[in-house]
Amino acid sequence: MDKTVNQKAWLLVLPVFLIVAFSAILPLMTVVNYSVQDTFGNNQFFWNGLGWFKELLDPSTDLGSRFFASLWRNLLFSGIILAIEVPLGIVVALSMPRQGWGVAACLVILALPLLIPWNVVGTIWQIFGRPDIGLLGYVLNHMGFDYNYVSNDFDAWATVVVMDVWHWTSLVTLLCYAGLKSIPDAYYQAAQIDGASRWAVFKAIQLPKLHRVLLIAVLLRFMDSFMIYTEPFVVTGGGPGNSTTFISIELVKIALGQFDLGKAAALSLVYNLIIIIVCWVFYTVMTNAGADRQANKGVA
Amino acid sequence: MARIDLVDLAHSYGGPAAPEDSFALKPVSMTWRQGGAYALLGPSGCGKTTLLNLISGIVAPTTGKILFDGVDVTSLTTRERNIAQVFQFPVIYDTMTVGQNLAFPLKNRGVPRAQIDARVAEIAGLLDLEPYLRRKATRLTADAKQKISLGRGLVRSDVAAVLFDEPLTVIDPHLKWELRSKLKALHRALDLTMIYVTHDQTEALTFAETVVVMHDGRVVQAGTPEELFDKPMHTFVGYFIGSPGMNIMPAEVKGREARINGHVIALNRSYDSLPVGAKIEIGVRPEFVNVAMPAPGLLSAQIDRIDDLGRARFARLRVGDVKFAARVPVGFAVPADQVGLIFDTSHVHVYADSHLVEGAP
Structure with missing residues (x-):
């Protein structure tokens, strides 16, 4: 059957198109415009072609070395926090009560870190970790640990990582908890009947059923941690040295510190591209898993 | 394999203080013979699933005792009770193959490898699951999945009883007949006590030697299909069994x-x-x-x-x-x-x- 074609329908899309144009496409085009030009101020621009991109992707240049160093830092950071937050989130979700007043209490406590503005989180940990007045820093130093996130690379990393774990494990936990709640009782009853141990129940029932929410959790946490800016900026400012300078911090330094608009624009675009590619890969994986399941239902 | 005795067994989801009228299962005493094929028949909400879950230990009784071969198992957990149960909807372990699914109850109990393989092969043969043994269980149809659930229930040869909780609900009508006669054949082949919960009188009357009719939390009659037909002990039995009813x-x-x-x-x-x-x-x-x-x-x-x-x-x-x-x-x-x-x-x-x-x- 032919579908009715109604050209007026385009009018309904127009408002969205305008909003997207002004909020995303125009700014992006500006960045693209900057990325292929050089300027010496006075609003005078010179054509530079792909020069900035070549420099960015060449580790022997200053820009390239800074980009790759911060990229590896970012990947390392995302790897570490995923390796901690995902298992920890699952464990916390598994140990939460299933019913009664405890559920509400746990949910409220878990939601708290998620409700705090990001730079407030940074400020909390910045003060918390100070060796002179911060509770954490003061106690650690008096226990004999030489802890100072301002001067020691490892301490700075530990502080940023612990802060992120504190801030975001709740998200993984909440997603997993929702996933666990959706498993029908019959599965647990069948497992009891089949004599499964606690570990076998986790491996054979809970983990497979959490598959999808975990993909979402990993995706969200990867994106967020890969774009992290506010908290490390507030706590360490990217230091000591460059040890906690992630891509976003590097970008701000280049764009607003040095006012190298061309380099910053090129970096922005590559940064953006990496995120979009990772998003796309995750999305494909997830929809494929979903399609698998749909196909099964079709057969059934 | 065991005789199962229920002694003044009752259950209330509202706790022991609730009035007896509201009990999901009113006090019942009865005996399930070893090797028997029983059907628990009654309309939805009559307490038959509650009774089944009490026997398997998923639900703890408010009052009364359950004996397996004279041994009180009331306080034992489901895992310790040595009982098998098949649920209304197929329960499949997604990550395992059909064979691993069938072997799971045996593996958890530390049965030797060779014995597991032999038993799994036997059960798969009885249920026509052999071609699928190495396939992932998630990719099968609903009735194949339910066959796997049935197989997991039947795979242990030493269970006190196999309990079926309306296991054919999700099965296509033409396969229902096939599976039901398969179950009957399995009962003869394996010498297991089977208790089959259903609200479908045809299912109950064709499967069971003894049909236990429940109504409003009470067992109103237990007897052979002929007895239920010829001499209903309660007007509900007369009305519920037979078409048209009494x-x-x-x-x-x-x-x-x-x-x-x-x-x-x-x-x-x-x-x-x-x-x-x-x-x-x-x-x-x-x-x-x-x-x-x-x-x-x-x-x-x-x-x-x-x-x-x-x-x-x-x-x-x-x-x-x-x-x-x-x-x-x-x-x-x-x-x-x-x-x-x-x-x-x-x-x-x-x-x-x-x-x-x-x-x-």
Whole structure:
């Protein structure tokens, strides 16, 4: 059957198109415009072609070395926090009560870190970790640990990582908890009947059923941690040295510190591209898993 | 393999303080013979799943005891009870193959590898699952999945009983027949005690040697299909089993006579000591009442319609205000409005407050 074609329908899309144009496409085009030009101020621009991109992707240049160093830092950071937050989130979700007043209490406590503005989180940990007045820093130093996130690379990393774990494990936990709640009782009853141990129940029932929410959790946490800016900026400012300078911090330094608009624009675009590619890969994986399941239902 | 005894077993989801009327399962005592094939039959919400979950230990009883071969298992967990249960909807371990699914209950109990393989092969053979053994279980159809669930229930040869909780709900009708006869064959082949919960009387009557009928949290009758048909102990059994169900009508019963609307029906037995003040009814299955041309001496009835069930025709009637069904003899030309009823008096039962009263010979 032919579908009715109604050209007026385009009018309904127009408002969205305008909003997207002004909020995303125009700014992006500006960045693209900057990325292929050089300027010496006075609003005078010179054509530079792909020069900035070549420099960015060449580790022997200053820009390239800074980009790759911060990229590896970012990947390392995302790897570490995923390796901690995902298992920890699952464990916390598994140990939460299933019913009664405890559920509400746990949910409220878990939601708290998620409700705090990001730079407030940074400020909390910045003060918390100070060796002179911060509770954490003061106690650690008096226990004999030489802890100072301002001067020691490892301490700075530990502080940023612990802060992120504190801030975001709740998200993984909440997603997993929702996933666990959706498993029908019959599965647990069948497992009891089949004599499964606690570990076998986790491996054979809970983990497979959490598959999808975990993909979402990993995706969200990867994106967020890969774009992290506010908290490390507030706590360490990217230091000591460059040890906690992630891509976003590097970008701000280049764009607003040095006012190298061309380099910053090129970096922005590559940064953006990496995120979009990772998003796309995750999305494909997830929809494929979903399609698998749909196909099964079709057969059934 | 064990005999299962229930002693004053009762369960209330509202706790022991709740009034007994609200109990999901009212106190029941009964014995399940080793190797028997039982069906628990009753409408939704009558407590049959509760009873099943009490036996398997998923639910802990409010009062009473459960004995396996005389040993009190009431306080044991499901895992310690050595019982198998198949649920209404297929439960499949997604990450495992069909073979691993079947082996799971044995593997968890540390059965030696060779023994597991042999038993899994046997059960897979009985359930026609052999071609799928190495396939991932998630990729199968709903009825294949339910077969796997059944297989996991049957794979242990030493269980006290295998409990089925409406296991054929999700199965296509044409496969239902096949699976049901398969279950019956499995029962004969494996010598396991099986308890089968269902609200479908055909399923219960074809599967079980003993059918336990439940109503409103009570076991109202346990017997062979013939007993349930010939001599329902409770008006509910008469009404629930059989299609159309038993005719139940209020009557005045005295000695060997029942009086309905001033009409007298002779009874085979004598009922002299009926409880005073009880609601007295007579019950007779439609199969034992024939319609005839109206005649003096016959109870007359108004015709609502005739149902042709293929093998037999039943007249849907009205005696006074009470609905009534009766058989139409082969070749009988049914008159337009009124018919007379001929009762087979040996199959007319008397009920006091819904319970069967055994008359004196």
